[in-house]
Amino acid sequence: MKRIVIALLALVMVFSCVACTNNQTTDEAEKPSASVEGSTEESTAPSTSGTEEVTVMTYEQFVAAAIDTKVCVETYVQAKQGWWEKEGQGVGTFYTQNEEGAYFLYEMPCTKAEYDQLTAGTKIRVNGYKAEWSGEVEIVDATFEILEGNFVATAKDVTALLGTDELIKSQNQFVAFKGLTVAASKNADGEDVAFLYKWDGSGQEGDDLYFKVTVGENTYSFTVESYLCGADTDVYKAVKELKVGDKIDAEGFLYWYEGVNPHITAVTPVVEG
């Protein structure tokens, strides 16, 4: 009996070593890049500690700042586009706004726990660099710290500004459009449809939805950004139900890509009468 037990224990020892080796390989396969824990310290350490002097910009100063310069703003989270790991570091993309204007925070380093903590209304101080990508002004390579305070913006009606040079002053803000008419988009077969999966219809369920609306003589392209509002959201479902010629009101964030390209978060039919 004792011999059996000893043999068994020896086997267990051997198998345990093998098991440890395999686990090492599996872990590596699952995490091809830097660990999240490693990045946490970096992302949570604000570039402006409590004792340092902080020069917080007004929105006007931010607009006047040149691209690639350092910026510091205090703003409030309004919505989140998503969190993902980039080269092993957690990053989140946020639509933020204060009483003066809005700031799009692109791939700001944060842990998943921090991302979850940054709910709508949370006040943050952001240090980063001003950047512009295809017309979208954003803050990149940013750090943040959470401050006391809460603000959730109400949608500002910018319907009258569509097609004017004034519109860009409201870039990234939470906005509303009233009395839009759904226009036809052409699918790959040349048929008129109310919306497309991806800009040319090359996508499928779960991808971004693109639809066109007219206001007066002008037609604009609106997007349901799938990271912001996925297939299970009301707005995604509502857009899929649209018909060409429908009258709608819409709300969303005034995003830019080679021109105005709002990220729509709500669509409601206009009840005539």
Next chain:
Amino acid sequence: MKRMNALRIFALLLSVLTLLPLLSSCHGAKKSHDFDLPEQFDESKSYEITFWAKNDTNVTQTRIYEKAIADFEALYPNVKVKLKLYTDYGKIYNDVITNIPTATTPNVCITYPDHIATYMTGENTVVPLDSLFADPKYGLGGSDLRFDGPTFEELVPKFIGECKIGGGYYALPYMRSTEACYINVDLVEKLGYTLPEKLTWDFIFEVSAAAMEKDAAGNFKVNGQKVMIPFIYKSTDNMMIQMLKQKDAGYSTADGQILIFNDTTKELLEMVKNPAGARAFSTFKISSYPGNFLNKGQCIFAIDSTAGATWMGSDAPLSDIHESEKYDFETKVMTIPQFDVDNPKMISQGPSVCVFNKEDSGEVLASWLFTQYLLTNEVQIAYAQTEGYVPVTLKAQQSEEYQSYLAAAGSDNDLHYSVKMDATKLLLDNTANTFVTPVFNGSASLRSAAGQLIEDVAKRMRRGEKVDYEEIFKEVSALYRLDQIEKGDGKRELGALPDGSKWLIGTLIVIWLAIGGYVIFEKCKKFKKKDLTS
């Protein structure tokens, strides 16, 4: 006697206790088995296979995948193929990695060989294809195939060679492309230059510097606009990799030794530094798609994939910019700039296809049949025509249909769009000058690191920050964990043991000591008894 029984029970309990951690270490990990090719494909059984595919946000490509699936299902009615579309190789890679531990990978997946090397760290995850290639019934050109697939000899040798990882084949090539420089000829000539027969880096940087001159109103003289970025590179990963190759400088060894942090790399970064600081050079990550700037007359040299050719030029069939912003100009497609024009080197890229292992060998065989179907002339020629891709089979390349397609170049601005056709021909003419980088677990990270070096230098210069190459090397190496890449000989620093392993080994040591103590104690007792009785 009773005491002996108690001891036996105690020993058994200890054994069970020590076995428990071993069993728990297996929890959650689903083990794959070796794939054995069935004698016969079971047509009485239904299979549903998943195909994760990549398209270039191009509806024609989506349609080709859908048609290929429908045609394949008509040939094999017991197989259903479920398509999941991606527009980004990186997203496919992340999703596959996430699904490996739970054995929920797709059956067939479009991917890069760099990524497959990482997938292969999972045991029996990716099916080795050597024996499948050679199978007389279901292999390449096999007798029992219900379609006219290519034989091994009909694959372009260079392209199939790129799918060999560690001595075996783990993928089939699907499409191939390279990079091209799309040039606004009008603006080059307006600046007083004539395009050379073969493009050099010096020429591009010289013309780019000349294009930065502004008038009194702050407009760029060359285009009369407020915006001008003369030189934009889409993939800085490729930019660094190709420059290093052209310089015959270190990048990595075949078995994964990192060589990129060298003096030539510093020289190349130095070459990029000032143009980046002057905004004469930029990147996709910093500014946006080169094609958008090119088509607005705001860029002179746009380097992008030949698979992006339909977005380039005044008459491009695909465009993201408003009609009112389009600039009318002559577009020239040239090979990427070289250091030695007599010995051109350019990257070979494009999607490959791998097959994932499953418990049911019939399911794997169905996946393999579908993978081969993607190499038929119908799929190859149709997909290659959507962009500046070339088919990966000689069978397709040499077919009458494909040759007629090439001959009609420039006859319209859609299927035969001249810029796309020029890009395609560029690769067909330069296939022998293409190269790929070594593939190993971690090569995907090294590739990203190569581009990050350029991005870092460009960003720092634009922000007026100090550029210290040693510091950048250190940061990039840490970011991509290049110091932790496993070498091909399997030897590496494993680091500290996990806590669970330490606990397990500690427990075993205690148990062994206890057993040892017990044995000695028993021996002593027997010895004493002997002494007393004698």
